[in-house]
Amino acid sequence: MGRKYVLGIESTAHTFATAIVDDELNILSDVRDVVKPGETLGIDPKLTAEHHANVAPQVLKKALDDAGMDIIDIDAVAYSMGPGLGPALRIGATVARAIAYKFKKPLYPVHHGIGHIELTSSLLGFKDPLVVIVSGGHTSILSFSLGRWRTYGETLDITLGNLMDMFARKIGIPFPGGPKIEEIARKGRKYIEMPYGIKGNNMVYSGLLTYATQLIGKEPVENIAYSLQETAFTVLVEATERALTQVSKKEIGLTGGVASNDRLYNMMCDMASEHGVKVGRLEKKYNSDNGVQIAVVGILYMKSGYAPVPVEEAVIKQRIRVEEVEVPWR
Amino acid sequence: MEIRGLLEHFLEDGVMISKGAESNLYKISYYGKPAVLKYRVEKKYRIKELDKKIRRRRTFGEASSIYEAWKKGINVPRLLYADLERYYLIMEYLEGEVLREAILKKKYTDEEISVIASSLGEMIANLHNIDIVHGDLTTANIIIKDELRPYLIDFGLSERRSDPEAKAVDIEMFYRVLESTHTMEREKFFNAFIQAYKKNVLNSKEIISRFNRIRRMGRYIEERRRRS
Numbered sequence: 368m369g370r371k372y373v374l375g376i377e378s379t380a381h382t383f384a385t386a387i388v389d390d391e392l393n394i395l396s397d398v399r400d401v402v403k404p405g406e407t408l409g410i411d412p413k414l415t416a417e418h419h420a421n422v423a424p425q426v427l428k429k430a431l432d433d434a435g436m437d438i439i440d441i442d443a444v445a446y447s448m449g450p451g452l453g454p455a456l457r458i459g460a461t462v463a464r465a466i467a468y469k470f471k472k473p474l475y476p477v478h479h480g481i482g483h484i485e486l487t488s489s490l491l492g493f494k495d496p497l498v499v500i501v502s503g504g505h506t507s508i509l510s511f512s513l514g515r516w517r518t519y520g521e522t523l524d525i526t527l528g529n530l531m532d533m534f535a536r537k538i539g540i541p542f543p544g545g546p547k548i549e550e551i552a553r554k555g556r557k558y559i560e561m562p563y564g565i566k567g568n569n570m571v572y573s574g575l576l577t578y579a580t581q582l583i584g585k586e587p588v589e590n591i592a593y594s595l596q597e598t599a600f601t602v603l604v605e606a607t608e609r610a611l612t613q614v615s616k617k618e619i620g621l622t623g624g625v626a627s628n629d630r631l632y633n634m635m636c637d638m639a640s641e642h643g644v645k646v647g648r649l650e651k652k653y654n655s656d657n658g659v660q661i662a663v664v665g666i667l668y669m670k671s672g673y674a675p676v677p678v679e680e681a682v683i684k685q686r687i688r689v690e691e692v693e694v695p696w697r
Numbered sequence: 698m699e700i701r702g703l704l705e706h707f708l709e710d711g712v713m714i715s716k717g718a719e720s721n722l723y724k725i726s727y728y729g730k731p732a733v734l735k736y737r738v739e740k741k742y743r744i745k746e747l748d749k750k751i752r753r754r755r756t757f758g759e760a761s762s763i764y765e766a767w768k769k770g771i772n773v774p775r776l777l778y779a780d781l782e783r784y785y786l787i788m789e790y791l792e793g794e795v796l797r798e799a800i801l802k803k804k805y806t807d808e809e810i811s812v813i814a815s816s817l818g819e820m821i822a823n824l825h826n827i828d829i830v831h832g833d834l835t836t837a838n839i840i841i842k843d844e845l846r847p848y849l850i851d852f853g854l855s856e857r858r859s860d861p862e863a864k865a866v867d868i869e870m871f872y873r874v875l876e877s878t879h880t881m882e883r884e885k886f887f888n889a890f891i892q893a894y895k896k897n898v899l900n901s902k903e904i905i906s907r908f909n910r911i912r913r914m915g916r917y918i919e920e921r922r923r924r925s
């Protein structure tokens with residue numbers, strides 16, 4: 368039997384991306400096109416969808432060219448079905464359906480978050496990890512139990528990525544401000560007590576943002592950034608430790624844009640080592656939305672013999688939770 | 698360096714019964730009675746100042762909430778001793794079984810589940826009525842003594858809050874736990890629980906409507922953020 372190839376299409380938010388991955392999870396191509404952020408951090412759904420529709424043909428063509436393949440060589444198409452922005456999701460789903468219909472390819476709708484999770488597990492070589500996603504779109508602690516990926520903790524308001532970026536903007540650093548905040552925080556010397564938002568295994572960050580913002584101009588910015596980071600990360604690591612003792616896993620996979628922060632990574636390692644648990648994080652480029660994560664899940668569906676969906680049933684679900692998704696490959 | 702003191706004395710013939718995320722628990726003998734010593738341990742990942750603040754605050758919070766609740770006749774272990782400088786407290790030992798494990802083992806019939814859930818609903822209502830939110834309501838923090846009597850433990854994340862929002866969050870978190878850990882029993886359990894809660898809590902309308910709102914919101918964080 369020859370090798371199988373899956374085309375993955377991602378379009379939940381600001382990124383339109385395609386990738387081709389084979390059944391041994393080799394990445395043959397990975398092409399992305401990101402909407403430039405506007406004045407606000409939020410994304411304009413209409414402009415985003417327009418962008419995606421405009422770049423889709425060339426992003427798709429480049430993924431095929433880079434892999435040296437023709438569309439008929441693909442064995443299946445996977446697309447991100449949600450959660451995300453309706454108008455943006457619709458572009459990816461439409462492209463996927465068109466290909467599946469015209470070239471008679473099996474079609475797999477993929478949960479975007481499960482894409483992050485499975486890509487993290489497979490690239491890190493982790494069999495059964497606790498996955499911590501910290502990005503602009505997510506801040507959640509997940510693990511596999513009773514047949515599904517489940518959320519063991521998450522932000523109850525804003526994400527960790529948002530917290531960093533919004534604070535950065537307030538001190539005049541353009542999006543994405545996270546990396547710069549890490550740099551400034553390194554020069555902080557004094558810890559200022561700030562609102563510590565933990566609710567069980569869940570985080571609450573908006574009070575922290577308000578508090579830190581009000582200190583601007585009153586305290587050296589290095590100390591504010593340092594205290595903001597220490598507080599926000601300590602909350603996350605504590606929530607992770609609580610989840611960890613509940614599910615007793617042996618590995619923690621850290622992913623999402625904020626995973627690049629060394630302070631966070633080191634804190635996570637310090638916490639985990641006390642439990643004899645390993646921590647891994649992804650290479651920077653796989654922390655942001657991409658087509659590979661979607662293709663990888665497509666491969667997993669295909670290999671487990673899961674039935675593809677007929678084109679007319681290939682919908683999008685803007686608000687789908689990980690718990691709603693059946694996971695036949697684990 | 699921490700000096701040798703009462704803590705070491707207590708621990709000398711104590712037996713560790715649990716190693717949680719933030720604390721170690723020992724069964725000890727306190728003036729001849731079985732008791733539990735809960736010691737909040739140092740965490741290397743936290744900077745020193747924050748580590749001390751958190752341990753102190755949690756020890757104090759737990760001690761005062763247990764004491765306040767106990768004074769009102771709510772089923773909690775009796776507080777026996779607390780040392781805020783060494784971050785530990787001592788409370789009455791409860792003979793019983795943790796609800797989480799008991800449910801997972803299918804120990805109870807449907808009727809028994811309803812009985813427990815409704816006593817619990819009444820208990821949480823009484824707690825909220827004295828403006829304490831538990832902050833970590835899970836079935837792992839409930840011990841069932843004989844005659845299906847639930848006792849509430851682990852008040853480290855408790856807060857003094859009079860606003861309906863905080864109370865609604867408390868209930869919502871409990872709902873999440875039932876949803877993820879006790880999927881089969883959730884409906885029966887929660888129905889009995891919320892009925893008793895509503896009947897006993899002050900300001901019930903306000904809390905329940907906030908609860909319903911959070912339930913809706915929680916699911917859509919993703920979308921709300923993206924619209925912002």
Ligand SMILES: Nc1ncnc2c1ncn2[C@@H]1O[C@H](COP(=O)(O)OP(=O)(O)OP(=O)(O)O)[C@@H](O)[C@H]1O
Binds near residue numbers: 716718722788
């Ligand atoms: N008063 C008590 N009597 C008997 N057993 C107790 C008592 N308090 C706690 N325990 C036991 O110890 C366990 C942990 O206690 P507690 O929840 O207070 O600590 P914790 O550090 O928050 O732990 P975890 O992280 O597991 O929640 C409980 O599940 C229970 O089995």
Ligand SMILES: [Mg+2]
Binds near residue numbers: 837851
């Ligand atoms: Mg507990």
